[in-house]
Amino acid sequence: xxxxxxxxxxxxxxxxxxxxxxxxxxxxxxxxxxxxxxxxxxxxxxxxxxxxxxxxxxxxxxxxxxxxxxxxxxxxxxxxxxxxxxxxxxxxxxxxxxxxxxxxxxxxxxxxxxxxxxxxxxxxxxxxxxxxxxxxxxxxxxxxxxxxxxxxxxxxxxxxxxxxxxxx
Amino acid sequence: xxxxxxxxxxxxxxxxxxxxxxxxxxxxxxxxxxxxxxxxxxxxxxxxxxxxxxxxxxxxxxxxxxxxxxxxxxxxxxxxxxxxxxxxxxxxxxxxxxxxxxxxxxxxxxxxxxxxxxxxxxxxxxxxxxxxxxxxxxxxxxxxxxxxxxxxxxxxxxxxxxxxxxxxxxxxxxxxxxxxxxxxxxxxxxxxxxxxxxxxxxxxxxxxxxxxxxxxxxxxxxxxxxxxxxxxxxxxxxxxxxxxxxxxxxxxxxxxxxxxxxxxxxxxxxxxxxxxxxxxxxxxxxxxxxxxxxxxxxxxxxxxxxxxxxxxxxxxxxxxxxxxxxxxxxxxxxxxxxxxxxxxxxxxxxxxxxxxxxxxxxxxxxxxxxxxxxxxxxxxxxxxxxxxxxxxxxxxxxxxxxxxxxxxxxxxxxxxxxxxxxxxxxxxxxxxxxxxxxxxxxxxxxxxxxxx
Ligand code: SF4
Numbered sequence: 001x002x003x004x005x006x007x008x009x010x011x012x013x014x015x016x017x018x019x020x021x022x023x024x025x026x027x028x029x030x031x032x033x034x035x036x037x038x039x040x041x042x043x044x045x046x047x048x049x050x051x052x053x054x055x056x057x058x059x060x061x062x063x064x065x066x067x068x069x070x071x072x073x074x075x076x077x078x079x080x081x082x083x084x085x086x087x088x089x090x091x092x093x094x095x096x097x098x099x100x101x102x103x104x105x106x107x108x109x110x111x112x113x114x115x116x117x118x119x120x121x122x123x124x125x126x127x128x129x130x131x132x133x134x135x136x137x138x139x140x141x142x143x144x145x146x147x148x149x150x151x152x153x154x155x156x157x158x159x160x161x162x163x164x165x166x167x168x
Numbered sequence: 169x170x171x172x173x174x175x176x177x178x179x180x181x182x183x184x185x186x187x188x189x190x191x192x193x194x195x196x197x198x199x200x201x202x203x204x205x206x207x208x209x210x211x212x213x214x215x216x217x218x219x220x221x222x223x224x225x226x227x228x229x230x231x232x233x234x235x236x237x238x239x240x241x242x243x244x245x246x247x248x249x250x251x252x253x254x255x256x257x258x259x260x261x262x263x264x265x266x267x268x269x270x271x272x273x274x275x276x277x278x279x280x281x282x283x284x285x286x287x288x289x290x291x292x293x294x295x296x297x298x299x300x301x302x303x304x305x306x307x308x309x310x311x312x313x314x315x316x317x318x319x320x321x322x323x324x325x326x327x328x329x330x331x332x333x334x335x336x337x338x339x340x341x342x343x344x345x346x347x348x349x350x351x352x353x354x355x356x357x358x359x360x361x362x363x364x365x366x367x368x369x370x371x372x373x374x375x376x377x378x379x380x381x382x383x384x385x386x387x388x389x390x391x392x393x394x395x396x397x398x399x400x401x402x403x404x405x406x407x408x409x410x411x412x413x414x415x416x417x418x419x420x421x422x423x424x425x426x427x428x429x430x431x432x433x434x435x436x437x438x439x440x441x442x443x444x445x446x447x448x449x450x451x452x453x454x455x456x457x458x459x460x461x462x463x464x465x466x467x468x469x470x471x472x473x474x475x476x477x478x479x480x481x482x483x484x485x486x487x488x489x490x491x492x493x494x495x496x497x498x499x500x501x502x503x504x505x506x507x508x509x510x511x512x513x514x515x516x517x518x519x520x521x522x523x524x525x526x527x528x529x530x531x532x533x534x535x536x537x538x539x540x541x542x543x544x545x546x547x548x549x550x551x552x553x554x555x556x557x558x559x560x561x562x563x564x565x566x567x568x569x570x571x572x573x574x575x576x577x578x579x580x581x582x583x584x585x586x587x588x589x590x591x592x593x594x595x596x597x598x599x600x601x602x603x604x605x606x607x608x609x610x611x612x613x614x615x616x617x618x619x620x
Contacts, residue, residue: 004398004454014405047291051316054616055341055422058385060291062411065404079289095261096242096315097294100286126334131251131261132240132319148341150421 015069017152042074043162046084046108047117050101050136052091055148056118060088062151070151075158081107090117092124093136105138114138115161117154119147141165170480171212172566173582176222178254183228188555188566188582198228207233214479214590217313225252240314240619243267252322272310274300279307282601286315293615297604304600309593316619324579329355329549329571332579337424340583340617345371345378346560347581348427350567353556358549358571367545368500369537370432374423375558376530377437380444381410382561383523383530386612390520391455393606394464399455406447413440430545434538441531448527465517469595469607472514479591483563483584485611488522489514495559504536505529514595516610549574560584562613583617 047060060077063070070076078084081104093101105114119125121136122143129135142165144157170190177184183203187194196205207230208215219230220239227250230236241247244263250256273281279302286294296312320339324332336351337344349371356363388403411421416436418426426432455461471481476489486493488511496506509525511518551571558565563584570578588611595607 003450007450048287049293049316051318052293052616053338053341053344054293054614055338055344055424057291057293058342058422061385062404062408065408066401067405067408077291091316092318094316094318095245095263096240096317097286098263099244100294100315104287120338126338127318128323128335129259130319130323131249131256131258132317132322147338147424148422 014066044078044084045086046081047088050091050097051094056090059148068151087114093134095132098134113141115142117144174218175580176226177578204229206231214587240317271298274307295615306596314619320620327576333428340614343560345374345423346558346565350556350558354554354569355547357554359547370540376534379561380530389609468516470515471595475594481591485588488518495557505532519610585613585618
């Protein structure tokens with residue numbers, strides 16, 4: 001274990017994009033009341049794959065690696081839609097996932113938002129319509145483009161969502 | 169003989185069943201008015217999902233089959249359509265009445281079921297795991313898939329074969345390079361040109377980077393599921409660094425479209441691999457010394473050699489059980505340092521260690537191949553049937569394409585996961601339900617590649 005701590009100290013903190021922290025602080029001030037009222041100071045995200053290629057999930061998982069450490073901004077992934085403010089949906093929404101995704105959405109408490117993640121969640125991307133694909137017909141509030149969007153891009157878009165979304 | 173795939177296609181005057189074994193390919197032609205054939209499942213249990221899929225998609229019956237439940241046709245999927253038949257052209261279907269799926273369940277005093285999924289607690293792909301439990305102990309598990317079924321095979325039909333490469337890249341994101349390579353091999357066969365050693369090396373480098381990233385990710389997540397989060401931080405960092413290198417090499421973090429774009433920058437690779445090797449050595453020494461991790465890894469999730477052979481398991485899953493099976497086990501790869509990496513008992517610990525050993529070997533292979541040069545290629549495909557095999561980061565990937573009148577008539581791909589998922593339930597009988605995430609991660613199979 002000593003070896004590990006030695007290495008840990010030598011490596012230091014690798015987390016990047018510290019500018020996001022500053023930005024987040026500013027946003028917080030800007031929309032402090034909104035955040036406090038609606039998000040209890042942090043943003044809880046429930047990710048659901050509606051029929052992706054799995055790369056969008058991999059990039060979301062990468063958000064927790066030491067380079068991005070998304071949680072430091074108070075944005076975190078939750079296990080249940082009932083704990084979520086945001087439903088983050090990837091994939092083309094297959095026929096077989098359709099009701100499950102809608103179920104997850106319905107389980108979320110109000111107010112709630114839907115963000116689509118990745119090109120194929122918006123307009124199928126490179127894929128084409130087949131009988132097995134429904135396409136996402138949830139009330140989408142925001143879209144994060146890319147195939148897949150990089151972790152840094154996802155972070156930036158989360159902040160942008162917070163800035164631009166009007167919360168009544 | 170090992171069964172690799174059983175799939176169907178429709179010809180003008182009949183249905184055709186193609187059985188691909190490791191030693192031969194068998195074809196059967198069935199009457200269109202009454203399509204039926206004998207099941208393979210008695211000898212080859214992994215044919216079950218293949219046959220259930222064929223029945224759903226083509227309406228072909230399998231005689232003496234013991235499992236006639238639908239596979240891709242879920243509860244609200246219309247049962248009376250056969251969408252992979254040529255006369256089925258609808259792009260939109262309506263939900264039909266909900267018909268419950270009959271799960272494999274064990275009943276009895278104080279036996280209960282635990283249904284998990286399709287949507288899971290973490291950031292993972294959807295699939296359903298149906299446990300029959302006696303307290304903590306797992307009595308039975310049924311793995312149910314095809315939630316992500318996009319009908320990729322149908323999507324590919326009637327296309328110019330050169331214009332579907334972007335979809336090929338995105339069938340299963342973490343195996344993108346393997347899919348591209350398999351398809352590249354098919355296109356080159358169809359164009360009648362032999363791929364040069366130089367080009368094969370170029371592609372092999374990409375394949376090995378993809379494998380390294382996949383293994384690094386797992387080496388973090390497996391211990392994390394055993395409660396050792398420090399490993400995830402360590403490996404999450406390394407996996408991210410490897411992904412960034414991949415982006416430098418291919419201009420994409422997952423190498424999407426890379427093989428067909430054919431623009432590479434290998435300049436940063438050599439130094440990175442030296443660094444990576446040291447980091448892995450450190451990791452290996454460190455984690456080998458942590459008894460609580462091995463306490464969870466040892467004896468857990470055992471895939472016995474007999475079961476692995478019976479199901480025709482491939483890839484890391486098979487090698488960790490001591491089975492010598494790897495598409496790379498050939499002269500070309502051996503010349504550049506490939507050595508097959510085996511485990512013994514097929515437990516989580518074996519799969520974990522095989523992944524570490526394979527990273528070292530992949531590093532060596534890449535280093536021996538780095539003298540590659542840029543080389544152009546051009547396809548002009550001819551009609552015919554073509555097949556190819558590639559070792560993806562999960563295992564043996566099999567791909568098939570039939571070209572008729574210059575168009576794709578039938579595209580089929582058998583992801584390694586399609587086989588390995590079916591053997592999965594055999595690994596949990598001595599374990600408790602809390603071990604399940606750990607075992608699942610140690611195989612790390614693709615849902616998208618299985619479901620298509
Ligand atoms: S947007 Fe691209 S990367 Fe994301 S799931 Fe769709 S195909 Fe995969």
